[in-house]
Every structure is written in C-alpha cells, then in structure tokens.
Amino acid sequence: MIAQIFKEYRLACKVAIFILTLVPLFLLVINVVNNDLGPDPAKAMAHITGEWAMRLLLLTLAINPLRKLTGATEWVHYRRMLGLVTFFYASLHLLTYCLFLLELEWRHLWEDILERPYITVGFLAWVILLPLAITSTKGWQRRLGRRWIQLHQSIYAALLLVLLHLIWQVRSDIGEALIYSCIALILMSFRSVKIISSFRRFSQRFS
Numbered sequence: 001m002i003a004q005i006f007k008e009y010r011l012a013c014k015v016a017i018f019i020l021t022l023v024p025l026f027l028l029v030i031n032v033v034n035n036d037l038g039p040d041p042a043k044a045m046a047h048i049t050g051e052w053a054m055r056l057l058l059l060t061l062a063i064n065p066l067r068k069l070t071g072a073t074e075w076v077h078y079r080r081m082l083g084l085v086t087f088f089y090a091s092l093h094l095l096t097y098c099l100f101l102l103e104l105e106w107r108h109l110w111e112d113i114l115e116r117p118y119i120t121v122g123f124l125a126w127v128i129l130l131p132l133a134i135t136s137t138k139g140w141q142r143r144l145g146r147r148w149i150q151l152h153q154s155i156y157a158a159l160l161l162v163l164l165h166l167i168w169q170v171r172s173d174i175g176e177a178l179i180y181s182c183i184a185l186i187l188m189s190f191r192s193v194k195i196i197s198s199f200r201r202f203s204q205r206f207s
Contacts, residue, residue, distance in 0.1 A: 042100035065190035122165035
C-alpha cells in the first residue's frame with residue numbers, strides 16, 4: 001500500500017522527502033540566529049550535522065533491505081537522493097569542523113588527521129563518500145558498468161568508519177553510539193541472502 005503510493009506520486013514524494021531532510025538544517029539555522037546552541041555553538045553545530053549525516057546514511061542503507069523484504073522495487077528510486085543528502089550533511093559536518101573549530105588552520109587539520117584516530121576515520125569516511133556522490137548519476141553507472149556496483153559497495157566501509165568515528169568520541173554516555181551500532185549491524189546482516197529468504201518464508205507461513 002505504502003509502496004504503491006510512493007510509486008503513483010513519485011515526484012511529489014521525492015519533493016516531500018527532500019524537504020523533510022532539510023528540516024534539521026533549517027532548525028539549525030534558526031538556532032544559530034537565535035543563539036540557542038549553548039555555550040559552545042561550534043561544537044553543537046558539528047554534533048548536529050554529524051548526527052544527521054549518520055541517520056541519513058543508515059536510512060539510505062535501509063532502502064535495499066526494505067526493497068528485498070517487501071518485494072517493492074519502488075524504494076530504489078529514493079536511494080540516490082538520500083545518499084546525496086547524506087553526503088551533503090557529512091560535508092557540512094566537515095566544513096563546520098574546519099571553519100569553526102579549526103578556523104581554517106589547515107596545518108591543524110592534518111595534525112588531527114594524523115594524531116587523532118576518531119578524526120582519521122571520520123575523514124576517511126568522507127573521502128569514501130565523495131566518489132560515491134560524484135558517480136551517483138546514471139551516466140557514471142553506464143560508464144563504470146560492474147565497477148560501479150563494486151565502488152558503491154564501499155558505502156559499508158564508510159559506515160564502519162563512521163561508527164568508529166562516533167564510538168571513539170564517546171566518553172561517558174554510550175547509549176546513542178550503541179543504538180546506531182545496533183541499527184548498522186541489523187542493516188548489514190540483511191545483506192545476507194539467507195536471512196532475506198528465511199524472513200520471506202516466515203512471512204508466508206502467516207499470510
């Protein structure tokens with residue numbers, strides 16, 4: 001039913017989803033203007049943009065399992081847009097860090113990349129996402145052929161690096177990191193054809 005609605009009103013749904021993904025940015029701008037980000041606005045901005053990059057990455061990776069579980073291919077039409085918005089928030093996260101926390105002192109950026117493991121893996125995750133965003137078009141998909149699929153499988157490596165980036169920053173409250181890690185493990189487990197097939201057989205017994 002839901003998949004059918006997304007199919008019949010694809011353009012409207014894409015516009016609606018795109019607008020929804022920009023709501024966190026809109027709220028962030030309002031908080032910046034109203035000076036409501038607490039005693040350390042730069043750190044808060046970095047946290048918010050990074051958090052939404054993580055959430056949208058998980059949502060992007062949920063598309064394929066959702067397609068396999070429901071048998072509805074319509075979900076795939078929204079994956080590219082979600083992936084690009086994920087990269088947008090990840091880039092905002094990196095830009096916030098460079099602009100407001102490092103004040104564009106590039107020497108300090110390279111020092112952090114080399115000396116702080118959580119910065120290292122976070123930067124590597126962004127580097128992996130960069131070619132995925134660039135080659136997300138159908139034109140690049142045709143040019144690369146099978147290599148396109150292999151390239152875009154690296155999103156799972158980016159996910160693991162993002163999780164490490166998050167976990168290695170945690171000092172006391174690990175609840176949020178555990179939630180994201182559990183969701184990531186579930187999504188990665190759904191890559192297994194055996195798990196998908198077992199779920200379908202289980203569903204058919206009660207249908």
